[in-house]
Amino acid sequence: MSAIYILWLRELKRYSRSRAQIIASLGQPLLYLLALGFGLGPVFEKAGQGSYLQFVAPGVIGMSVLFSSIFSGIGLLWDRQFGFLKETLVAPVPRLHIMIGRTLGGATVSMIQGVLVIVICLIAGFRPQQLSSLPMAVVFMAFISIVFAALGTTIGSRLQNMQGFQLIMNFLVMPIYFLSGALYPLNNLPRGLAIATRVDPLTYGIDGLRGAFIGTSHFSYATNATVLSVVAVVFLAMGARSFAKIQI
């Protein structure tokens, strides 16, 4: 247990020391929020869907949680590159504990990141409908964090070097984001896209966030939570398996 704690703490220390990175990572959500929120706002309103800023803010929050959690997992690659990974791999601690410590650390960091983005959204004019459902929002942020930190760990364990990184970014992370319904409503989609959105686990996370923040969601809380729990278990198992097999 102490190994899980110390590795969790390590992720937090590293995060709190990288101020420049924290600020840089807030830039992208801000851009999405302002450019899309205000840019598409008039069209969205004409279509009778209400405020686009209100609609897209939970999506942007979900996005930043997605990015930071998946990259925390892939951060394994840096540890491999700089050698620290070896130090943990030969330690007399079950690899499962090491993997759990890292993943929980990454998930915690991305939740902090999510909270920072919520603050930015509030400043930009986003107004959650009822404050009482904020704990529910935290629950869904935690779901997104754990699911994608575990996915990141799986990828990080299997990838040998940084060359695969662009590939992952373009063919996995961006599609997960764009096919999630973070930017558009899930109803009346063309059939192909409708299927794709339902396969994407992030869809359920963002739908849950939207339900919590603005009171409108496509699926029920129960559906969202169930799908995310199942995916989390599957990804954690995959991550643990890949991590246990790492060779230097």
Place this chain on the structure above:
Amino acid sequence: MIQVHDLVKTFGEVKAVDHISFEVAEGEIFAFLGPNGAGKTTTIQMLTTLLEPTSGAIAIDGIDPRQRPHDVRRRFGIVFQDPSLDSELTAYENLELHGVLYHVPRRTRIERIERLLKLFELWDRRDGLVKTFSGGMKRRLEIARGFLHTPKILFLDEPTLGLDPQSRNQLWTHVKHLNDTERVTVFLTTHYMDEADRVARRIAIIDHGRIVAQGTSQELKAQTKTDSLEHAFLALTGSTIRDERADAADQMRQVVKMWRR
């Protein structure tokens, strides 16, 4: 304590380790010498559960690392050849993390960290981030970390690379002390023949993945009819300079096969 029989590791076409066999007795200091790319580090990686052998048998304290890696990990400590510190943490935090991973009780941990940081003259910089350290300081920290817990077997992979004579002396004194008092078995590699001569009871010389000779320093000198270990080494391995073939192969392997499975 360490038994290796007919061990092979191939990376694609390259045989990094080619049918080697040796034994290290409990409480022995064993030196593994060889030119660059001879297969020393690959062997250590297989002994320390970091790499799966292609074929052959390994027993660490009677346990096969392939079958029970966790039990093997509880028995050894290692100082790696290349960096393995977290440069975003402080010197103290690196040692603390290591102490927790190796189950060193809290009080002992605090005492030992202080003693080792003082011994390797890093105490004043204990709260400095490792990324701000010089190469020599990082190296000293790696070594201090290796001594934080007392394992049954200590692997030292070119531990003195980039160390000044003072720190080198500290290191070997400490190794000798551990070996004398705690009966720690030591498996080391180095390029400095005088060190091997000074500390090791038995020596194996590896070249192109094969063990070309093994025995005490005396025996090796007698076998090659030379008067120093350095000359014996050159007589056995030739005087041509080696490129790190295994590492180049590693690189190729990485480019071609980005995905492992």
